[in-house]
Amino acid sequence: MPGAVWGRRLPFPHVQRLEPAGKRGLVATAAQVAKMKANMADAAYVIERTRATTWHFALAYVNTAAVAPLVNRYLAASRLPYAERASTLQARGRASACVGKDWDIGK
Numbered sequence: 001m002p003g004a005v006w007g008r009r010l011p012f013p014h015v016q017r018l019e020p021a022g023k024r025g026l027v028a029t030a031a032q033v034a035k036m037k038a039n040m041a042d043a044a045y046v047i048e049r050t051r052a053t054t055w056h057f058a059l060a061y062v063n064t065a066a067v068a069p070l071v072n073r074y075l076a077a078s079r080l081p082y083a084e085r086a087s088t089l090q091a092r093g094r095a096s097a098c099v100g101k102d103w104d105i106g107k
Contacts, residue, residue, distance in 0.1 A: 013079070031053070
């Protein structure tokens with residue numbers, strides 16, 4: 001689509017590196033990104049496979065120390081075989097729904 005504005009997502013299974021960057025940042029390296037149309041437009045994802053690219057994320061509302069353990073747990077789960085990954089994420093989702101802390105890292 002000419003003139004379209006696309007957002008980007010990094011699929012966790014394709015993230016090669018994820019590290020803290022100071023008190024409020026993360027650095028990720030991935031060789032694949034999913035492009036999405038802006039403003040929730042009805043458009044298919046476009047998968048871009050490229051050489052490894054480094055992405056820098058600034059965290060506006062939470063310190064890196066608060067989010068890093070959660071992100072690393074989900075990154076580790078993304079490395080599991082599919083069946084094990086699905087059950088691990090379902091179990092983690094149920095536990096988070098009961099406790100609530102994992103999903104509200106801003107408090």
